[in-house]
Amino acid sequence: MESLEDPIATFRVTQDALVLAWIASGVERQLVEQWMAEQRRARPDIDLRLIQLPHGGPPSASLLDLVADDLRRSRDRLVVPVRMFWSRDESASNWRALGTLLSGRDPYRPSPRRQARIVRSDPSRARIVEAEPATVTELDRRWRDTTSAGADRDFAGFVIRRARLALERAEYRLLGPEYKSPRLVKPELLASLRFQEGVRRIPGATLTEAGGILDEMATGWSRWSVDFVPWLGRMIFRRGFERDLDYDDADVSAMSEAFAVHPAVLLFSHRSNLDALVLAVAMRDNHLARAHLFGGINMAFGVLGPIMRRSGVIFIRRNIGDNQLYKYVLKQYVSYLVEKRFNLTWSIEGGRSRTGHMLPPRLGLLSYVVDSYAESRSEDILLQPVSISFDQLHETAEYAAYARGADKAPEGMRWFVDFIRAQGQRHYGKIYVRFPAAVSMRAHLGTPQQLRDAEPAARRLALQKMAFEVGSRIQHATPISATALICAVLLADRGRARTLEEIHAAMQDWLDYVERRDAPVTESAHRLREVQGVGSALDSVSGGHPVTRVDGGWTPVWVITADREHEAAFYRNTISHVFLERAITELALVHAARSGGDRPAAFWSQSAQLRDLLKFDFYFVNTSTYREHICAELAHVGDWEAAISAGEAGVVDLLRGKGPITAPTFLRSFFEAYSIVADVLGASAGAPPERDVIKQALGIGRQYLAQGRIRSSESVSTLLFGTAMKIAGDRGLLVGNERGRADLRDQVTGVLRDLDRLATPSTVSVVT
Structure with a gap:
């Protein structure tokens, strides 16, 4: 031989x-x-x-x-x-x-x-x-x-x-680095003194039971699976999307260099079941070390479950409850992977955003990584933000049905086959993947010793700020799509159709604002400056996806009908972070204009209260930076403090000089949903179950919509009602407190009145 x-x-x-x-x-x-x-x-x-x-x-x-x-x-x-x-x-x-x-x-x-x-x-x-x-x-x-x-x-x-x-x-x-995988987690952990001592401290726990949990989490390893999953992901998304993912090469280069030094946790925005497959393809395309995905065990179905396990997916239980042993084993599993310099990944939001806008971060798994850092398992750990966005998605119809009260479809092989088929129904445009600068745990939390010495409350606050920084970087890296802008402009008209020329003209003010904010945009959004570009964008979303084109008259017109508002709102909400502080500024201005006394003080008080109301739906920067951003929103129109102090005339002029009015477009559905839940709680005694409140809110919301008491069908949403329940819970209103419930209802009602005034800025009614 x-x-x-x-x-x-x-x-x-x-x-x-x-x-x-x-x-x-x-x-x-x-x-x-x-x-x-x-x-x-x-x-x-x-x-x-x-x-x-x-x-x-x-x-x-x-x-x-x-x-x-x-x-x-x-x-x-x-x-x-x-x-x-x-x-x-x-x-x-x-x-x-x-x-x-x-x-x-x-x-x-x-x-x-x-x-x-x-x-x-x-x-x-x-x-x-x-x-x-x-x-x-x-x-x-x-x-x-x-x-x-x-x-x-x-x-x-x-x-x-x-x-x-x-x-x-x-x-x-x-x-190559994409094949790096833990192979002996169970025997290594079971033989560890640290692990054994931890299990002994849990009443009734045994190493045998801990070993069973490790078996449940174990990934196994197969070169074939590691190759097959990215190939499968590419095969699926190419049925409906452009063949290649859209990257920023500078992002990839910087991330590759950072990964060579420290372990990383890739935290991605989650709007589609394609996200994990897209990330797998992105890592393979760029020859980056594979990240081990933490996913819900409900996805470990059929033949796909074992394949995903062997490609590095770690399936974990969704409802851990008070199972202290499971929590401990999961924490040690995470720590082991960090110590051995394996990259990890999961959705920073904890699940899919079915409303389009990014949800506040979940801290569960991230807190385990922080604990690993505090134990000096690594000199530093990088939190790598990952933005995954789409021109369009077929899943928006499912999200709309879910918002209206439909049950979530159970995952399984039949569901997966239907999911693959749906990708080929039509062309959905491009998929965009961005990797903004990583967040250093050491830079945000200090050294491991400093973290160990910190008070629990201070440590949790630092963790929250770090997670919000990751989310903020994801948002600012996500390119604005033409679909999102088209939907925003048409939703602003609430059922009124527009011609191509009207849409193009209205679009320019929105594009001016996006340009002033220096927000990233897709190539298709760049083309919205031209009539032809708007026409192409309208063609891609017409046919009820989610825009309806009406022909047969003097000229075609386009409209978003009531039955498509939930789907259109999904796309609009993907860019809500760009316009959020502007919209809050508009609302606070109107509130200040109808307030007596110190109007600038009323403005700042209302901007703070609006921030507090919306904190469960949106990412906000810290208080001082938030105030700076609000000032920046007004600075481009002149001396805003003098204008607001002048009362009615100053405020009206200020509103007219700010271009498109954004608050009714981006925030009305949220406040209308909050008002519906506030009404249900106000009419309830004691502590009604959340499920019952949301069910009743659906019925009352449909009634209000039919009566014209709310303007948007997208406000009747189980998803938005869920956030409203968090607001009520944060204020202690779920266990009674009639006065507090009434105060919430009055506060939201006042905001809705301000939104009505903003709907026609040239005739703002200023009440003192």
């Missing part, structure tokens, strides 16, 4: 050594023995011993004893891990690989007959991987530092685990 040259292994044994070789076939044994012979020819004076280990499954007790006996021979001898690496046939398609797998064969682990054929015809695909060796003394020290050092057999097991991990690292040099 011809000699095989391993291009990554230059190591030569120069002292007595024990070679631990994972061998799965006679062909592999022959190749390893050939390697041993080459080593002995180079250094005939050394003692070189070989112990063969099973490729799959744990070693037997007798094999552990054999390794233990050899380890006792000398403390200075090296332990050298080796195994065969079989490269995939690059000419084979993923469909062929899938067929091979479904037939019971692993395309990445060829059969012995196939191995022999490869060695004869394409020997470059057969390589011996040599991991970095370590002396018995070094391994013994690590064993005693990290585990409850026991019998020689336990030490042998530890050495074998370390050897396997070293081989994994060596293989990454062949495969």
Whole structure:
């Protein structure tokens, strides 16, 4: 047999050594023995011993004893891990690989007959991987530092685990960073003194039960799955979207450099079930280390669940409750991955935003990462914001139905097949992926020691601020789409149709504001400056997606009908963060104009109260920065403080000089939803269940809409009602408090009156 040259292994044994070789076939044994012979020819004076280990499954007790006996021979001898690496046939398609797998064969682990054929015809695909060796003394020290050092057999097991991990690292040099994956989490954690002591502190908990939880979370690992999932994601989104994802190359370059230094947590915005697949494709496209996705265990269905697990997805329970052992195991699992420098990822919002705007961050998993940092598991951890956005989505119809009270469709293989089919229904435009600058945990929280010394309240506040910074960077990196702007302009008319020329003319003020804010825009949004660009954008969203084109008259007109308002609102809400502070400024101005006394003080008081009302629906900067932003909104029209102090005339002139009025467009649906829930709570006694309040709010909202008491059908939404319940809970209104409920109703009613005044800015009625 011809000699095989391993291009990554230059190591030569120069002292007595024990070679631990994972061998799965006679062909592999022959190749390893050939390697041993080459080593002995180079250094005939050394003692070189070989112990063969099973490729799959744990070693037997007798094999552990054999390794233990050899380890006792000398403390200075090296332990050298080796195994065969079989490269995939690059000419084979993923469909062929899938067929091979479904037939019971692993395309990445060829059969012995196939191995022999490869060695004869394409020997470059057969390589011996040599991991970095370590002396018995070094391994013994690590064993005693990290585990409850026991019998020689336990030490042998530890050495074998370390050897396997070293081989994994060596293989990454062949495969690339995208294949990096934890392989021995369960045995490593169960053998850890820290882990064992933590389990013992939980009443009634056992290591056996903890091991079962680890099995539930375990990812497994398969090169085929790691390759297949990005391929699957690309296959799915290409059915309806542009073939290639839209990146900012500078973002990718900076992120790649940062990942080379510290472990990272990629926190992405979540508006579609495509998001995780898109992120997998993005990481593969840019040759970045794979991030292990934390997902709900409800997604671990059918044949897809095992494939996703083996690609690095960690499925966790959605409802942990008071299960202290599960929480502890999950926390230690996260800490282990951080310590071993594996990248992690999940949605910063905790779930999909079915309303379009980013939801406030969930801190659960992130708090575990912070705990890992406080324990000095890493010198720093990067929080990498990820913006994933779409020109259009087929899921908006589902979101609209859910908002109207429909049940959420259960996940399963049938659901997944329908999801794939839906991607091919029409063309949805582009997918945009942005990676803004990472947030350093060390920069925001201080050193691990400083974090450990911090008071719990201060620590939680710092965590919240850090999470909000990530969310803010995601928002500011998300490009504004033509679809979102078209929907915003048409929703502002609440059912009134416009011609192409009218839409183009109205669009210019909106584009001027976006340009002044220096907000990123898509190529299609850039083209809205031209009539032809507006026409192209309207064509892409017409046919009820979500705009309706009306033909047969003097000229075509476009309108968003009431039954499509929820879908259109989804797109409009994706850019609400750009106009949020402007809209609040408008509302506070109108409020100040109808206030007596110190009008500037009334303005600032109302802007603060509006911020507090909206805090469960939107991201806000800190108080001082927020005030600066509000000032900036008014600065471009002149001396706003003088204008507001002048009363009615000053405020009307100010409003007329600000361009498009945005508050009714972006905020009316939220405040109308809040008012409906406030009415339901005001008419309720005691502490009604949230489910009952939302159900009643749906009925009352439909009544109000029919009566004209609210203007927008999108306000009748279980999603917005859920946020209104959070406001009520924050104010202690869910357990009674009639006076507080009445105050909330009065406050929201006042805001709605101000929105009515803003609807016709040229005839603002100023009440003193």
